Amino acid sequence: MTGLHARARKRQTAGRLGWGIADQAVSSLGNFLLGVFVARLLGATGLGALGVALLAYSIVLNCSRALSTDALMVRYSAAEEDSRRRAVAASSGVAVLIGVAGGAICVLVGFVLKAQPAGSEAGSAFVALGIVLPGLTLQDSWRSAFFAAGKGAKTFVNDSVWTVLMIAVLFAGQYLDFGITRALLTFGGTAAIAGLFGIWQAGVVPRPAGAIGWLRLHSDLGPRFLVENVVLGAGGQIRTLIVAATGGLAAAGAIRGAEMLIGPVAALLMGIGQVAVPEAARALERGGRALWRLCAGLSGGLSAMALAWGVVILVFLPLGIGDLVLGSVWPDAQVLVLGVIVSAAAGCLHVGPSAGLRALGRADKTMRCQLTVTLLFVFLGGLGALAWAARGAVWGTAAASILGAGIWWRQLVMAQRERRAATEAISDSTEIDSTGAPA
Numbered sequence: 001m002t003g004l005h006a007r008a009r010k011r012q013t014a015g016r017l018g019w020g021i022a023d024q025a026v027s028s029l030g031n032f033l034l035g036v037f038v039a040r041l042l043g044a045t046g047l048g049a050l051g052v053a054l055l056a057y058s059i060v061l062n063c064s065r066a067l068s069t070d071a072l073m074v075r076y077s078a079a080e081e082d083s084r085r086r087a088v089a090a091s092s093g094v095a096v097l098i099g100v101a102g103g104a105i106c107v108l109v110g111f112v113l114k115a116q117p118a119g120s121e122a123g124s125a126f127v128a129l130g131i132v133l134p135g136l137t138l139q140d141s142w143r144s145a146f147f148a149a150g151k152g153a154k155t156f157v158n159d160s161v162w163t164v165l166m167i168a169v170l171f172a173g174q175y176l177d178f179g180i181t182r183a184l185l186t187f188g189g190t191a192a193i194a195g196l197f198g199i200w201q202a203g204v205v206p207r208p209a210g211a212i213g214w215l216r217l218h219s220d221l222g223p224r225f226l227v228e229n230v231v232l233g234a235g236g237q238i239r240t241l242i243v244a245a246t247g248g249l250a251a252a253g254a255i256r257g258a259e260m261l262i263g264p265v266a267a268l269l270m271g272i273g274q275v276a277v278p279e280a281a282r283a284l285e286r287g288g289r290a291l292w293r294l295c296a297g298l299s300g301g302l303s304a305m306a307l308a309w310g311v312v313i314l315v316f317l318p319l320g321i322g323d324l325v326l327g328s329v330w331p332d333a334q335v336l337v338l339g340v341i342v343s344a345a346a347g348c349l350h351v352g353p354s355a356g357l358r359a360l361g362r363a364d365k366t367m368r369c370q371l372t373v374t375l376l377f378v379f380l381g382g383l384g385a386l387a388w389a390a391r392g393a394v395w396g397t398a399a400a401s402i403l404g405a406g407i408w409w410r411q412l413v414m415a416q417r418e419r420r421a422a423t424e425a426i427s428d429s430t431e432i433d434s435t436g437a438p439a
Helices: 002-076 081-114 120-148 152-173 180-202 208-217 222-247 249-261 263-285 288-319 321-334 337-348 351-359 363-435
Strands: none
Touching: 002 081, 002 120, 002 152, 002 180, 002 208, 002 222, 002 263, 002 351, 081 120, 081 208, 120 152, 120 180, 120 263, 152 180, 222 249, 222 363, 249 263, 249 321, 249 337, 249 363, 263 288, 263 337, 263 351, 288 321, 288 337, 288 351, 288 363, 337 363, 351 363
16 A cells, blocks of 8 residues: 555656646747747847846846745645645735836836937836736746645646737737837736736735735745845856857857757756755655655756757757757857756756755755855856866856755755754653653
């Protein structure tokens, strides 16, 4: 019977992980098609304005997740239904308020940019983004809420509704005067509709009034997760700037081309990453060994898939597919592919311990790890770029990923030891209290 339960549990876990991957595929498709429509209808200037606006959107989204839904997934994935519903109401309320605050800042930035002769396109993009940001953060909060509840199918449906609505409006926009403002209003407006649909799916209404209480209750996690998310997003941008400054835009473009080739691995990583923390929290309920097995399985499985995809790239792309996919960028990107594959495979090893540490509530350790690994990433990548341009940057990043994996796993081992020691201390204390003397 125990074996049957274990197999059933593994099937359920695999199913939830599968919904995470499927949802990421839908989200990636929507973002890709938005970029294609803007590029075709508005040209390079419009695409550049969209890129700047989406960068601001990702910053606000990282802040929203850190302060609202990250704590939800850590502390309520294995909670009772009533407790989780109350937590969802409060966390989604925080997400809406962060969207409102971020939106107000974006609108102000937009008006400042519109006052500049060369900034009207970017200014319009920021104003439009600011208007729709509350809907975007609300919709994103349901993604975490459903994954925390183990209902990834609802997340997939919600993101599918958003994507279908967005594509339909963008397609109609081909026959209208469709500028960057309407493109972003479509992007965020359809997300807001999906966010309202999420209220119906969850049967929970966001409670902004509970925001202060939520932030106070999870003050040990939120600020640390905020630092972690911001640092994670900034690391790649800094490396790109260093490469562009030392090797030129062509070197940065070659690295981008090589990284595009492992896009399926990145999508898989993001899909699994969405559900890794809730699954780790559930595994922790079954004990430290179950948590360790899950973390090792996630990291090992993802790394093996990254290496397998790397073999496909190394074998088949030199046969002409690389030229077809990247065109003139392929010759420069080809020499970087091996380093990018090694970096991606090593980076996959970070997923398990990161999820495990979050499930343990050790935001102090995850923040320390992320700061250390990002500094390694920037330092070794930048040092490599200075010494050997694009190749040096790629292999410096790979070295940082390998060292980073060791740092993450060491911290997970230490955290589990500390947890066992604390549990044993509580057990001993209980025995003393119950007998009046040490057992």
